[in-house]
Amino acid sequence: MIKSFLMIGQSNMAGRGFLYDVPPIINERIQMLRNxxxxxxxxxxxxxxxxxxxxxxxxFADAWCLKYPEDTIGLIPCAEGGSSLDNWVxxxxxxQHAVSExxxxxxxxKLTGILWHQGESDSADGKYKVYYDKLLVIVQALRDILNVPxxxxxIGGLGDxxxxxxxxxYCVEYERINDSLQKxxxxxxxxxxxxxxxxTANPDxxxxxxxxxxxxxxxxxxxxxxxxxxxxxxxxxxxxxxxxSARMHTPTELMFVKQMDFALxxxxxxxxxxx
Amino acid sequence: MIKSFLMIGQSNMAGRGFLYDVPPIINERIQMLRNxxxxxxxxxxxxxxxxxxxxxxxxFADAWCLKYPEDTIGLIPCAEGGSSLDNWVxxxxxxQHAVSExxxxxxxxKLTGILWHQGESDSADGKYKVYYDKLLVIVQALRDILNVPxxxxxIGGLGDxxxxxxxxxYCVEYERINDSLQKxxxxxxxxxxxxxxxxTANPDxxxxxxxxxxxxxxxxxxxxxxxxxxxxxxxxxxxxxxxxSARMHTPTELMFVKQMDFALxxxxxxxxxxx
Numbered sequence: 220m221i222k223s224f225l226m227i228g229q230s231n232m233a234g235r236g237f238l239y240d241v242p243p244i245i246n247e248r249i250q251m252l253r254n255x256x257x258x259x260x261x262x263x264x265x266x267x268x269x270x271x272x273x274x275x276x277x278x279f280a281d282a283w284c285l286k287y288p289e290d291t292i293g294l295i296p297c298a299e300g301g302s303s304l305d306n307w308v309x310x311x312x313x314x315q316h317a318v319s320e321x322x323x324x325x326x327x328x329k330l331t332g333i334l335w336h337q338g339e340s341d342s343a344d345g346k347y348k349v350y351y352d353k354l355l356v357i358v359q360a361l362r363d364i365l366n367v368p369x370x371x372x373x374i375g376g377l378g379d380x381x382x383x384x385x386x387x388x389y390c391v392e393y394e395r396i397n398d399s400l401q402k403x404x405x406x407x408x409x410x411x412x413x414x415x416x417x418x419t420a421n422p423d424x425x426x427x428x429x430x431x432x433x434x435x436x437x438x439x440x441x442x443x444x445x446x447x448x449x450x451x452x453x454x455x456x457x458x459x460x461x462x463x464s465a466r467m468h469t470p471t472e473l474m475f476v477k478q479m480d481f482a483l484x485x486x487x488x489x490x491x492x493x494x
Numbered sequence: 495m496i497k498s499f500l501m502i503g504q505s506n507m508a509g510r511g512f513l514y515d516v517p518p519i520i521n522e523r524i525q526m527l528r529n530x531x532x533x534x535x536x537x538x539x540x541x542x543x544x545x546x547x548x549x550x551x552x553x554f555a556d557a558w559c560l561k562y563p564e565d566t567i568g569l570i571p572c573a574e575g576g577s578s579l580d581n582w583v584x585x586x587x588x589x590q591h592a593v594s595e596x597x598x599x600x601x602x603x604k605l606t607g608i609l610w611h612q613g614e615s616d617s618a619d620g621k622y623k624v625y626y627d628k629l630l631v632i633v634q635a636l637r638d639i640l641n642v643p644x645x646x647x648x649i650g651g652l653g654d655x656x657x658x659x660x661x662x663x664y665c666v667e668y669e670r671i672n673d674s675l676q677k678x679x680x681x682x683x684x685x686x687x688x689x690x691x692x693x694t695a696n697p698d699x700x701x702x703x704x705x706x707x708x709x710x711x712x713x714x715x716x717x718x719x720x721x722x723x724x725x726x727x728x729x730x731x732x733x734x735x736x737x738x739s740a741r742m743h744t745p746t747e748l749m750f751v752k753q754m755d756f757a758l759x760x761x762x763x764x765x766x767x768x769x
Contacts, residue, residue: 237759253542254574255591266541267528270757299529312598316530319594323587385763422759482545484512484697488660 221250221257221328222283223293225321226265226276227307228337231375232298233265234274235421236429242464244277247471248284250293255323257293259475265296273429274298275375276334278436279443281463286444295324303340304353309360318364330367332443333358336375338396339425342382347395351403358407371446373439374404376415378427385424404448411442413449433460496525496532496603497558498568500596501540501551502582503612506650507573508540509549510696511704517739519552522746523559525568530598532568534750540571548704549573550650551609553711554718556738561719570599578615579628584635593639605642607718608633611650613675614700617657617665625674630682646721648714649679651690653702660699679723686717688724708735 226232243262250257251264260280263271280292297317299306307313321330341350362368376397381390404412418431427435437456442449453459468476474494481491501507518537525532526539535555538546555567572592574581582588596605616625637643651672656665679687693706702710712731717724728734743751749769756766 235757254572255587255594256574258543261544268533268757269536270754297529299531312530312601316598319530319598323591323594326587421757422762423757424763426757479545482510482543482696482698482701487697488699 221291221293222331223324223328224332225295226298226334227317228298228335229302230300231427232336233267234272235426236273236432238272240429244281245472248291249280252295252324264294265298268300273432275432275436278433279439282437282440293328295320307357333372338377339390342390342393342396347392350399369409372410373442374400375413378415378418380420387424413438413442417452496566496568497606498599498603499607500570501573501609502592503573503610504577505575506702507611508542509547510701511548511707513547515704519556520747523566524555527570527599539569540573543575548707550707550711553708554714557712557715568603570595582632608647613652613671614665617668617671622667622670622674644684647685648717649675650688653690653693655695662699688713688717692727
């Protein structure tokens with residue numbers, strides 16, 4: 220059965236890495252939820268905005284597939300760009316919609332983990348003071364409603380590029396949010412923190428860029444797989460990403476790419492059929 | 495309150511028109527549903543596949559906005575590429591998910607119409623014989639469950655390019671499906687048929703191309719607005735599309751485009767702020 224993961228939070232969970240800055244991840248053992256059904260994944264997975272792109276979820280899943288050759292991973296995209304923690308209150312649309320999507324996914328998968336990245340929209344005006352308690356209510360409700368009381372929750376930190384330029388300059392208290400996120404992961408059961416140390420941003424100063432999203436996903440996988448706090452870059456993350464990129468594609472994956480090329484008018488029907 | 499429209503069916507409702515073959519429709523009075531919330535629309539609206547593109551929904555909504563300057567339109571994208579009528583059975587994921595999405599939309603909109611385009615996947619093996627009865631069950635259930643017993647249903651015909659080339663060549667009985675669709679619209683209350691006459695396809699021989707999707711949307715609007723069967727191209731559809739394309743954008747719309755350009759790294763923060 221598919222092992223599924225709920226993606227929630229704001230834009231850096233949805234993914235804003237530019238699509239053509241890194242090689243695409245094409246893996247027939249990674250699925251994504253669309254219209255309540257599973258289909259083979261391609262980025263953007265979490266299409267909350269027209270500018271959605273590379274997120275951490277694809278390399279998280281790709282790393283999983285490398286280590287566990289029998290598994291198939293399903294991604295449930297429910298992150299919403301710009302959302303504050305208050306937008307995730309349990310009677311709000313984002314929370315309710317994420318629950319609804321997770322329930323569709325759970326009809327044909329085992330919900331295995333929750334991937335959370337959020338906090339930029341709470342990095343000002345002293346909101347860090349109530350972040351921990353608000354997040355606790357949300358996480359407890361999610362685990363209760365979906366009947367997964369012990370499901371692991373992976374929480375990524377905010378990037379050190381915040382507070383400086385572009386839209387990121389308004390996140391002046393991002394370090395206080397990071398403190399809250401890390402404290403939450405250390406104190407709450409089955410929660411693991413993932414450091415954003417060393418990650419770099421798009422020119423907008425707020426969104427993790429494509430290559431950094433790839434590394435971030437590997438760190439999320441490490442946290443999940445080892446059930447450990449990841450407080451610094453992985454010593455093997457560059458090598459691991461190279462290994463993932465070097466994998467030979469299966470015939471199904473090659474045909475998937477050809478069919479997209481055909482649907483987009485890039486190759487002829489004859490070329491498609493002959494290959 | 496937003497007037498919302500449920501988009502259901504298969505790929506030609508989702509939209510496969512190439513994105514850059516026609517000018518984008520940027521209209522602050524057209525919204526789309528994402529994560530249970532409304533946001534300003536941009537195509538692709540119905541992101542069921544990575545190759546999703548221009549659909550009929552955008553020009554349908556744009557024509558509505560031109561005629562009714564006080565209205566805001568909301569699009570609820572639930573079409574699924576390749577889906578047969580059997581995939582839309584009422585206890586299946588597609589139907590249930592569409593109901594779920596419609597209910598989220600209805601919290602902050604008035605569900606005003608249902609846009610249906612489907613049939614390519616039923617254009618072989620004698621499936622036309624049971625199409626009418628199966629569709630009736632689906633439509634009645636949808637109106638019942640959403641408590642909109644008299645909501646208009648607009649049903650588009652299949653293109654005459656089918657049955658010939660590419661993936662379209664397998665739709666050998668598309669004319670029989672068209673007969674069923676038209677009969678359905680003529681016999682059932684508050685149903686209107688929209689002819690696909692004269693529309694052209696992508697090189698794949700099955701998907702309505704961008705410009706034809708624009709005209710198709712205008713025909714859907716005509717059917718809805720006049721509560722009439724549209725059995726041929728509109729005499730004014732070329733002129734109407736030109737009028738829509740010529741509309742001056744509002745400051746909000748211009749800023750929307752600039753913010754996308756910034757998020758995609760195409761313009762600098764300084765340029766964004768200065769404009």
